[in-house]
Amino acid sequence: YQLNLSSYMSMYLVIFPEGTRYNPEQTKVLSASQAFAAQRGLAVLKHVLTPRIKATHVAFDCMKNYLDAIYDVTVVYEGKDDGGQRRESPTMTEFLCKECPKIHIHIDRIDKKDVPEEQEHMRRWLHERFEIKDKMLIEFYESPDPERRKRFPGKSVNSKLSIKKTLPSMLILSGLTAGMLMTEAGRKLYVNTWIYGTLLGCLWVTIKA
Numbered sequence: 001y002q003l004n005l006s007s008y009m010s011m012y013l014v015i016f017p018e019g020t021r022y023n024p025e026q027t028k029v030l031s032a033s034q035a036f037a038a039q040r041g042l043a044v045l046k047h048v049l050t051p052r053i054k055a056t057h058v059a060f061d062c063m064k065n066y067l068d069a070i071y072d073v074t075v076v077y078e079g080k081d082d083g084g085q086r087r088e089s090p091t092m093t094e095f096l097c098k099e100c101p102k103i104h105i106h107i108d109r110i111d112k113k114d115v116p117e118e119q120e121h122m123r124r125w126l127h128e129r130f131e132i133k134d135k136m137l138i139e140f141y142e143s144p145d146p147e148r149r150k151r152f153p154g155k156s157v158n159s160k161l162s163i164k165k166t167l168p169s170m171l172i173l174s175g176l177t178a179g180m181l182m183t184e185a186g187r188k189l190y191v192n193t194w195i196y197g198t199l200l201g202c203l204w205v206t207i208k209a
Contacts, residue, residue, distance in 0.1 A: 015059055017051035017126060024086050042127050047086060047137035051130050053123040060115060060122070070110045074133050076140060078102040078150065086141055106136065106152040 023029070033049040042050065060067070077089050077100045090100040110129075116122045136152060143149040180186035 013059060013063070015056055017053070017056050017130075018049040019052050020049070021089060022047070022049055023088050025088055037127075043131050043134075045130060045134045047141070048130050048133050051126050053119060053126055056126060057119045057122050061117065064112065064117070067112045069112055070115060072108040072110060072129055072133075074106040074136060074152070076104040076137070076152075078104060086137075104140070104150075104152055106154075108132075 020029070029049070034044045037044050037050040060070075077087075077095075094100060116125050139148060140150060140152065177190075180190055
């Protein structure tokens, strides 16, 4: 979710009510999420996790006087043919190696006045929004109609990531890196960042696993 602030504060606050990324291979997380919903009389979701309300409610309550709307964003990474089964989201390496040829993004604008302010009412409202997401994803992956599979409902806009859009950023990054490597201090900083950044990254992945 993105909380769109008025012109007085031109910024976005992005919130992930699920608390973590959906991964179909993490069956324990999925089972716990579905059990949590069932225990509270909420609809059990298949392609998304049961959303948590606290952070969303606190953010909305503190910022409601500055908000125009909430944008409900649903993202699907398209990958290789998977027989209709959802895959784990691609890593950056897989994305750069074109194992994810398309990204599908569905955006729904919700006016501030349509969002309930009381926490328990907002909990129901938020879960209903995730039920809508879940139905869209079921249709996306499992629709018997090929025309409706692998696409979101409504009007769509195709946007290709052309070389014209990516070349300026690449040139700027390359120029900054080359400038750093031309000095001894820059080279030391670059090498240390690469070595210690890699070690810290491996340690973080090991801890998280």
